[in-house]
Amino acid sequence: MSMIYHAISAILLFWHSAWQRLLGEASALGTDWSWVLGIVFLVLSVRIVLFPVFVKQIQSQRATQALQPRIAELRARHRDDRETLQKELVELYRVEKANPLMGCLPMLVQIPVFLGLLHVLRHLKPTMPEHLKTLYGWSVTQFDSASSATLFGAPIAGSFGSTGPDLALLGADGTTVRIVAAVLIVTMIATTYLSSRQLILRSGWATDPQQRLVQRLMLYGIPASLLVSGLIFPIGVIIYWVTTNLFSLGQQTWMLRRYPPPTSGTTDPGERTTMPKAGPNRAGDAPGPPAAPAPKVGAKPTNRRRRRAS
Numbered sequence: 001m002s003m004i005y006h007a008i009s010a011i012l013l014f015w016h017s018a019w020q021r022l023l024g025e026a027s028a029l030g031t032d033w034s035w036v037l038g039i040v041f042l043v044l045s046v047r048i049v050l051f052p053v054f055v056k057q058i059q060s061q062r063a064t065q066a067l068q069p070r071i072a073e074l075r076a077r078h079r080d081d082r083e084t085l086q087k088e089l090v091e092l093y094r095v096e097k098a099n100p101l102m103g104c105l106p107m108l109v110q111i112p113v114f115l116g117l118l119h120v121l122r123h124l125k126p127t128m129p130e131h132l133k134t135l136y137g138w139s140v141t142q143f144d145s146a147s148s149a150t151l152f153g154a155p156i157a158g159s160f161g162s163t164g165p166d167l168a169l170l171g172a173d174g175t176t177v178r179i180v181a182a183v184l185i186v187t188m189i190a191t192t193y194l195s196s197r198q199l200i201l202r203s204g205w206a207t208d209p210q211q212r213l214v215q216r217l218m219l220y221g222i223p224a225s226l227l228v229s230g231l232i233f234p235i236g237v238i239i240y241w242v243t244t245n246l247f248s249l250g251q252q253t254w255m256l257r258r259y260p261p262p263t264s265g266t267t268d269p270g271e272r273t274t275m276p277k278a279g280p281n282r283a284g285d286a287p288g289p290p291a292a293p294a295p296k297v298g299a300k301p302t303n304r305r306r307r308r309a310s
Helices: 002-023 033-049 051-066 068-077 082-096 102-122 140-147 164-170 174-203 209-229 235-258 304-309
Strands: none
Touching (some): 002 033, 002 102, 033 051, 051 068, 051 082, 051 235, 102 235, 164 174, 174 235
């Protein structure tokens, strides 16, 4: 992980230096904007690099949706032979170059970046020994500046669960830290849910049980877990997460217009569509007249020949 820590630090320090040259040391609204914007542009840098991965994700999802009728046919044919069904599905996905698990890949790729930033920000403590302040390419001046950086008066290295001694070391007021952290946590949960909901509603619920389970996990499981983990995340990490979600909402809006879902859509597994049965008919025959409605129970039979003659 040392390589990831160095990479995250290098990108963060680059953007901090760029904004510091532009804005100087001045702060407004109790916020050190050069560090906050450094985290925001760290997100933008990562997302631009991962943009081709997101494009492949959408393309794979569209290919998987187009295969749903064939997948349903295989499930009906091999309903009592799960081993054969699994082999047939793997072969179908391979031939059609579709990956049902591709939807999780962008999130999995971002996990090392998230963990790297979490480690770097939790490393920012004013009491850190001098020789540890220069880890991952930092200078002592940069380390001291980041350890005291704030967002609306709350240090970005602090968290909702920070204790009294930790807050005293950061020179922060506990009430201010908890208010800022709570607002950010609620925003993080809401934007995470909206981002997943937007993608699922526009793409449709999957008919495959495995894919549907992944969709439910993304829609409900991840936001619920953030309610707990957000209490220990540093404020800087929550800024990173909220920015990522906002970027995802915009990116998905563009992608869903660029790669729209199939026009037929995907139906909910609980919904069934009944199709009228067609009678035998040779190719090229004109369609016959519509079938007469069934007579009601107790109705008198009618003589069709007499009605035609009249």
